[in-house]
Amino acid sequence: xxxxxxxxxxxxxxxxxxxxxxxxxxxxxxxxxxxxxxxxxxxxxxxxxxxxxxxxxxxxxxxxxxxxxxxxxxxxxxxxxxxxxxxxxxxxxxxxxxxxxxxxxxxxxxxxxxxxxxxxxxxxxx
Amino acid sequence: xxxxxxxxxxxxxxxxxxxxxxxxxxxxxxxxxxxxxxxxxxxxxxxxxxxxxxxxxxxxxxxxxxxxxxxxxxxxxxxxxxxxxxxxxxxxxxxxxxxxxxxxxxxxxxxxxxxxxxxxxxxxxxxxxxxxxxxxxxxxxxxxxxxxxxxxxxxxxxxxxxxxx
Numbered sequence: 001x002x003x004x005x006x007x008x009x010x011x012x013x014x015x016x017x018x019x020x021x022x023x024x025x026x027x028x029x030x031x032x033x034x035x036x037x038x039x040x041x042x043x044x045x046x047x048x049x050x051x052x053x054x055x056x057x058x059x060x061x062x063x064x065x066x067x068x069x070x071x072x073x074x075x076x077x078x079x080x081x082x083x084x085x086x087x088x089x090x091x092x093x094x095x096x097x098x099x100x101x102x103x104x105x106x107x108x109x110x111x112x113x114x115x116x117x118x119x120x121x122x123x124x125x126x
Numbered sequence: 127x128x129x130x131x132x133x134x135x136x137x138x139x140x141x142x143x144x145x146x147x148x149x150x151x152x153x154x155x156x157x158x159x160x161x162x163x164x165x166x167x168x169x170x171x172x173x174x175x176x177x178x179x180x181x182x183x184x185x186x187x188x189x190x191x192x193x194x195x196x197x198x199x200x201x202x203x204x205x206x207x208x209x210x211x212x213x214x215x216x217x218x219x220x221x222x223x224x225x226x227x228x229x230x231x232x233x234x235x236x237x238x239x240x241x242x243x244x245x246x247x248x249x250x251x252x253x254x255x256x257x258x259x260x261x262x263x264x265x266x267x268x269x270x271x272x273x274x275x276x277x278x279x280x281x282x283x284x285x286x287x288x289x290x291x
Contacts (some may be wrong), residue, residue, distance in 0.1 A: 014154070032157075032182065034150050034190075070182050071260035075250050082251055103175040105266045111244055115251060121264075 002109035003050035010039045031073040041076035048083045056092040058107055059077050063109075064099040064125045074108050094120045099120070101126070141167070142204040148192040148217065157181045163204070164211075172270075172290050173211065175233065177204075180269040182288045183261035184215045188285065191223035212288040213271070216278045224283065230262055231273055243267035 004021035015029040025047055030084045031040065051059045061080075077096075090114040096113075106124075113120045133160045142163055160181040165174035177271055181202070188200050201216040219227070234242050246263035250256075265271055271289035 030154070032154055034186075066181070068178055070255070071264045072186075073264075074247075076278055078247055078251055079254065088186060103172055104179060104268050107243075108264075111247055114244065115247055 003046070003053050005052060009044075010043050012036075012039055015094065017043075022051070023056060024060045024062060024067070024104055026062040030067050031069040031076075034072070035071075036070070036073045037076055037079075040073075041079065043075055044080050045083070048080060051092050052087065055062045058093045058095055059094045060097055062097045063105060064097055064101075066105070067102055068104065069108075074112070077109070078112050078115070081112050085116040085119040088119050091119075093118075095123050096120065096122050099122055099125050140203040140205050142202070143170045144202045145199055146202075148200050149196055150186075150189055153182060153185045153189070156185060159212075159244065168169055170192075170208070173203055173291060174291070176269045176271070177211075177213070179269055180213050180255070180265050183265050183269075184213060184285055184287060187227075187261055188215045188217040188219075191217075191219045191227070193218040193220050205242070206291060209291050210288060211291050212286060214284050214286040216282050216284045218280070218282045228275060228283075230259070231275060234266060239263070239266040239274075 002022070004019070007019060007021075009017045009019055012031065013033065014030055014078070015027060018026040018028070018120075032068070047059075061077075081094065083093060096109050097110055109122045113122050142160070143224075144156065146156070157178055160177045161174045164177040168174075184276045185200070185202070192198050192200070195218065198218055203212075203216075204211045205214075237245065243260075243263040243266070246260045250260060262273060265287055266273060269287065269289065271287035274286050276284045276286065
């Protein structure tokens with residue numbers, strides 16, 4: 001059993017998490033809890049570790065249905081970008097699939113990408 | 127995203143005014159109402175999205191750092207003029223937080239909103255165990271508002287975020 005298959009998707013209020021092993025994670029809803037890292041931080045790290053173990057060259061994080069996040073949640077994506085950057089030039093590239101529908105996505109993810117150049121790429125779906 | 131600091135509007139003529147207990151569980155509902163209100167009241171397409179960010183982050187800060195008194199409450203007021211919108215939250219903060227909030231606002235005032243947001247992200251990356259403290263920089267950059275703090279009656283403070291419509 002691969003690490004991806006062993007992963008258990010956490011329950012988070014107002015968020016649907018779809019893991020499509022081995023290369024895609026989709027987030028649908030909102031992340032506005034007081035300490036989102038308590039549950040999601042560990043899960044994102046497990047996904048990252050599984051992607052490294054599977055020797056992926058790219059992993060897609062689909063946030064096109066992620067309507068809103070608070071600033072504490074932005075840090076979760078920042079941390080993930082940092083892990084990917086720390087593995088460069090080995091490891092995988094994190095592709096974040098965004099949408100123009102939610103204006104915060106452009107500013108937040110572009111800013112995160114600027115701190116992890118070469119490791120993270122933002123794509124716009126629409 | 128343009129950023130303006132056009133001074134304060136008269137909070138005596140609010141479009142929306144709400145008073146409530148400082149509880150995290152209320153934030154989603156109040157933010158969603160603020161989004162609905164801005165989407166249906168203003169023609170400008172990005173106001174509702176910016177309102178979500180400003181309401182979320184101001185209420186989070188006010189609730190996290192409110193004085194733990196039994197009669198503690200928050201007041202959210204939304205005002206608008208033909209070209210500007212203002213969100214203000216009045217609360218009774220704990221003293222330790224008040225000084226750090228003043229210091230942070232003073233630091234932010236001297237830096238371009240985008241640069242300040244990037245700097246806040248860099249700080250969060252450097253200090254993974256520390257509190258993220260991204261909210262104020264995010265409000266200025268993504269919310270397109272300038273921030274200020276003023277005294278309110280009974281030892282309370284009024285935190286105001288004002289920007290263009």
